[in-house]
Amino acid sequence: MRAKxxxxxxxxxxxxxxxxxxxADYFSKHxxxxxxxxxxxxxxxxxxxxxxxxxHTIITELNKTFITPLERDDILKLATTxxxxxDGLEATASRFYMYNLGQPDQYxxxxxxILRESAYEIQKAIHLLSQKKLLAIREYTIRLNDLENQGDxxxxxSITELFATVSDPIELIKRKEIYERLETTTDNCExxxxxxxxxxxxxx
Numbered sequence: 651m652r653a654k655x656x657x658x659x660x661x662x663x664x665x666x667x668x669x670x671x672x673x674a675d676y677f678s679k680h681x682x683x684x685x686x687x688x689x690x691x692x693x694x695x696x697x698x699x700x701x702x703x704x705x706h707t708i709i710t711e712l713n714k715t716f717i718t719p720l721e722r723d724d725i726l727k728l729a730t731t732x733x734x735x736x737d738g739l740e741a742t743a744s745r746f747y748m749y750n751l752g753q754p755d756q757y758x759x760x761x762x763x764i765l766r767e768s769a770y771e772i773q774k775a776i777h778l779l780s781q782k783k784l785l786a787i788r789e790y791t792i793r794l795n796d797l798e799n800q801g802d803x804x805x806x807x808s809i810t811e812l813f814a815t816v817s818d819p820i821e822l823i824k825r826k827e828i829y830e831r832l833e834t835t836t837d838n839c840e841x842x843x844x845x846x847x848x849x850x851x852x853x854x
Contacts, residue, residue, distance in 0.1 A: 657719050658711050660780035666704045666732045667769075667776035673697035674769035677739050678762035681754045684746070691747045698740035705733045724849050731841045735772070738835030739765065742828060749824040757808035761801065761832035768797045768839035775846055784854045787846050794843035801836030805829055 656664075673694065680690045708729040712722055719725075746754070754762075775790035808829045816822045 656780065658715075659708065659719055659725050662704050662707050662711070663725075663728060663732070663776050664780055666701055666729065667773040669697055669701050669704070670732060670735055671769045671773045673701075673736055673739055674762075674766045677743065678759075678766040681762040682759050684754055687747050687751075691743050694740045694743035698736050701733050701736040705729050720849060720853065724845065724852070728842070728845050728849070731838060731845055732772070732776075734838040735769070735835060735842065738831065738838050742831050742835065745824075745828055745831065749828075751824060751828070755825070757804060757811070757829060758832065760804055761829070761836070764797050764801050764804065764836055765832070765839070768794055768836060771797065772839060772842050775843075779846065779849070784850045787850055791843035791846050791850075794839055798836045798840035798843075801833050805833040 676693060676697070684690060708725060712718065712726060745751070771790045771793045775787045775794075778784075778787050778790070809826060812822060812825055812829070816825065
């Protein structure tokens with residue numbers, strides 16, 4: 651007997667979550683030891699383009715599918731918010747190149763680690779969503795909220811340190827923007843958790 655084919659929406663959301671994990675792993679590893687910024691930026695762009703493709707698949711399928719496994723609006727919101735996470739990673743990577751930043755500092759490395767952990771929590775939650783194990787998702791949404799709080803705290807610490815130690819205004823502007831962009835990406839991860847909470851409430 652052949653295994654039942656997975657619903658296209660669940661499959662594509664899983665593909666997106668898996669790509670976010672690959673991208674966040676790659677980002678975290680390379681931010682900790684940035685050897686070639688050109689390769690880093692190109693590879694992050696490739697991950698981002700792949701995720702855009704999955705978003706496009708979901709929109710196309712929503713336009714032609716009569717019965718969907720979840721509310722259409724929830725599927726679309728979840729896909730676009732997952733896409734925002736990868737957009738945030740890619741936009742940060744591109745700024746390392748645009749700003750000729752040199753080696754990332756300890757705070758960027760710590761943000762990379764928070765985002766890597768968040769990506770894994772998202773992946774676990776999305777795979778549970780596919781299995782319709784809705785209540786089990788809560789463990790991961792709580793963890794995503796906690797990681798976002800860590801991101802908030804890290805932003806405060808990094809900016810306080812920045813203004814205390816960096817006197818060059820250009821360097822200050824560059825680093826501040828990167829910290830803020832990274833923190834916004836942790837917010838995007840929390841947005842995924844919020845949408846999952848909405849789906850749990852309306853379907854369980």
